[in-house]
């Protein structure tokens with residue numbers, strides 16, 4: 011017989027969303043001894059976590075709260091999750107950022123100075139040494155910087171394995187179970203409604219990624235998480251051709267940019283399976299799923315600029331996803347003072363895979379009520395209220 | 400040059416005859432060659448499977464053009480066929496790549 | 508590139524596409540006919556390259572006159588400038604419809620880039636059309652079986668294509684297995700070409716099989732009546748064994764032998780019925796399954812057909828539900844060449860009517876009537892030749908399911924049991940079947956079936972659709988993509 015607790019109807023924590031962030035949250039909460047139930051409207055990893063690239067980057071960050079979270083998350087991947095690294099193809103392959111003009115060489119150089127000061131490991135690479143790192147790289151580049159900490163995972167395997175590990179610690183994962191409303195006791199949230207019935211828990215985590223704003227709406231509060239579309243091209247499988255993740259210095263500007271227009275800066279990387287991923291674009295077009303040929307063309311052209319050898323290589327498919335972003339480009343992580351019992355863990359934009367491990371652990375600490383390894387103030391969910399009023 | 404000489408291709412340096420109208424894959428089959436590349440992971444041999452350009456099992460290099468489907472490319476006099484599933488155009492670069500060890504990653 | 512705008516783009520020059528293109532031209536529409544193959548005819552009327560072998564005698568080719576009549580119409584329309592025919596041309600992307608013009612641009616590339624010059628001459632890389640008739644046909648449907656990745660094992664249709672297109676016999680001793688009437692022409696074709704066919708293994712239980720099966724086969728290589736067929740089978744001493752499957756294929760570097768066995772009505776092997784045959788060719792076919800990336804790309808609805816394959820939904824006039832897009836032939840449900848021809852014609856008439864051309868309502872209802880009759884027949888065929896329910900029970904953990912990415916059945920079981928992959932899409936995401944070169948064309952149907960059987964349910968449309976979606980209809984060189992960078996504007 012299945013009791014309510016056995017199927018997870020009553021839990022200590024409900025996690026809404028089975029993406030990377032939800033999976034990491036579930037794992038760390040279960041590891042802390044909490045009874046966890048994960049609910050997702052689709053299959054597992056059905057959201058942005060299966061439409062991204064799986065880079066765990068420090069190279070695209072500048073001093074500030076996101077870098078702190080990045081460096082913290084790096085530590086969690088490399089320490090807490092080290093024993094599972096092979097399961098999700100964690101590979102500390104390093105990132106190579108390259109500049110194509112004297113001007114961007116200079117700004118790359120300045121960036122590395124600032125990054126080094128804030129604790130990022132980085133080696134400046136003169137133009138004539140770039141081929142030591144990447145034999146096929148364009149001879150036209152002017153400078154580079156190598157970031158040994160940049161790593162890569164297979165994000166779907168991250169989700170699937172972290173959820174498996176959580177289940178082994180007693181968690182329940184219900185796919186195809188959309189959350190349609192909250193059960194309240196006064197201001198507090200004490201459970202959620204789904205077409206498959208109610209689930210109860212004193213702590214509920216909104217890890218619904220790009221759809222986290224909808225979940226907030228269901229709770230009657232405002233958390234602005236918006237979609238920023240990105241396309242990725244996938245090539246035919248190749249023998250190892252590209253050793254690191256390689257991207258143009260302009261990428262960093264694009265990541266940090268608030269411009270709504272299209273930005274494409276190539277990020278080229280090989281994967282375990284032999285295919286080369288060419289990402290990625292950034293544009294704000296809502297949830298528009300129609301293919302954009304200009305974006306694909308720009309990605310292809312820029313990838314060939316970096317690696318002329320790719321010219322006669324074929325793309326076999328492309329995919330796109332919607333990065334969850336907040337207006338200030340910082341995620342929302344932590345308890346929501348407006349709705350006691352509700353936590354948010356969303357809005358990680360183009361870094362949600364890398365940041366998932368750290369986010370999950372911090373949320374677990376916050377729920378248990380111990381002091382968090384990092385202060386969460388900058389990520390406070392209610393910070394947008396103040397902006398609005 | 401008589402008709403028979405004309406109906407020859409070069410497969411890895413050896414002459415490969417063909418009949419008019421045959422695909423390269425058909426010419427290979429006729430010559431008793433049933434496989435011409437190996438898989439990436441397990442090194443298993445592959446030749447024709449679907450026969451109509453759908454499965455990509457039959458890939459080989461024709462006149463320097465990599466990853467051509469043997470079952471759809473028509474045989475033609477003097478075509479240079481390379482088996483083995485080479486992927487990058489420049490063989491020298493390919494070899495270098497296959498060997499290339501990851502560079503020593505030192506940082507100060 | 509200069510603008511090339513046509514009233515109608517027809518994709519595929521098989522039975523459906525040829526019929527559609529010629530019918531559309533005959534009512535005054537300008538047509539561009541795009542086909543990956545080198546000659547018109549598609550799979551059914553595949554024939555050796557006539558530029559090389561000259562016109563051949565196809566007296567035996569069933570329905571050959573239907574083909575030559577349409578081909579003449581094609582040539583006439585080409586000369587008159589009504590049809591632009593682009594052979595050796597692969598459509599790789601259909602642009603979203605442009606709001607200002609309500610037109611679609613089709614992105615094209617060469618089917619292959621090596622070989623005889625006339626085939627690889629540079630062709631247009633794009634054309635723009637008001638309306639689109641998709642006739643992409645299909646390919647053999649496959650179920651994995653231990654050893655099916657050995658060289659010498661081929662799709663039954665591939666064996667046939669070698670015979671019809673290249674006049675090449677795949678080997679000396681063959682066995683043909685799977686289900687459906689199509690196994691017969693393959694076996695007879697091989698035997699006529701001099702190979703020994705040790706057996707046809709039909710998984711279904713066929714009573715009165717010959718007249719019934721042979722009539723359905725519409726054998727293009729030999730237009731034979733049922734009785735003549737029986738005679739040919741007898742002449743070549745080809746044993747036909749029903750309720751029989753290939754249980755395993757053996758060999759080191761190519762096929763050496765197979766083990767067959769009897770199955771019960773669910774497809775479960777019956778112990779003690781194993782037989783071993785030494786062979787060097789195995790032809791496998793479980794009917795055909797449509798090529799659906801183009802319908803899915805334009806947003807057409809799909810459904811699971813009676814035979815379990817994913818097919819495009821059309822109304823009774825071949826409309827896809829997406830304005831300006833019509834679908835005909837195998838893509839709407841596998842039903843053979845005659846039905847494809849009727850559907851192609853009807854699609855053209857409907858497209859013409861929808862763009863304000865006068866057409867004869869009598870022609871429409873005549874075609875609808877025909878299609879209905881063919882469809883009824885197809886349904887009967889599919890019902891008589893089902894994929895056995897218990898087929899996943901034939902798999903061993905080491906059996907390769909996805910040939911491209913080399914994913915074994917055991918990998919899929921693990922993904923389900925340990926990682927909670929409970930649909931075909933999630934299986935693909937965590938275990939990679941269908942992610943390789945062929946993008947799930949070969950294993951997609953099987954993956955959907957495996958996902959369902961692991962979960963103890965029927966395969967769903969969603970399972971199939973996750974395997975049928977391909978964001979590029981064929982591989983495209985990055986340099987071709989990059990070349991568009993300067994041409995298109997945001």
Ligand SMILES: Cc1cc2nc3c(=O)[nH]c(=O)nc-3n(C[C@H](O)[C@H](O)[C@H](O)COP(=O)(O)OP(=O)(O)OC[C@H]3O[C@@H](n4cnc5c(N)ncnc54)[C@H](O)[C@@H]3O)c2cc1C
Pocket residue numbers: 026027028029030031032049050051052053054055056057058059060061062063064065066187188189190217218219220221222225238239240241242289290291330331332333334355356357358359360361362363364365
């Ligand atoms: C092209 C592209 C490339 C990227 N590359 C990288 C990269 O290299 N590195 C990196 O770190 N990040 C990258 N990202 C960003 C990263 O993918 C996201 O930040 C991350 O996947 C977000 O994870 P998540 O768990 O928050 O959201 P998701 O994975 O989207 O999960 C949210 C889940 O919530 C579920 N859900 C929604 N509504 C409900 C409801 N009502 N009830 C129940 N469940 C619900 C959804 O079904 C979904 O499964 C990239 C993104 C894109 C688009």
Ligand SMILES: Cc1cc2nc3c(=O)[nH]c(=O)nc-3n(C[C@H](O)[C@H](O)[C@H](O)COP(=O)(O)OP(=O)(O)OC[C@H]3O[C@@H](n4cnc5c(N)ncnc54)[C@H](O)[C@@H]3O)c2cc1C
Pocket residue numbers: 451518519520521522523524541542543544548549550551552596597598599642643644645646647663664665667668689692724725726727728795798801835836837838842843844847980
């Ligand atoms: C290998 C094979 C052999 C067969 N042999 C027989 C047989 O002997 N007897 C029999 O009764 N039935 C046979 N069939 C079944 C037969 O193909 C169908 O009944 C009939 O051909 C369907 O006609 P169609 O026009 O729908 O498709 P098809 O004949 O398949 O024609 C579709 C055409 O569209 C083209 N195409 C598809 N996508 C694109 C694209 N993106 N860009 C450009 N071109 C594209 C294809 O290259 C093809 O030429 C065979 C099927 C296959 C797959």
Ligand code: FES
Pocket residue numbers: 446447448449450451452453454455456457458468469470471
């Ligand atoms: S045999 Fe399948 S693509 Fe050539």
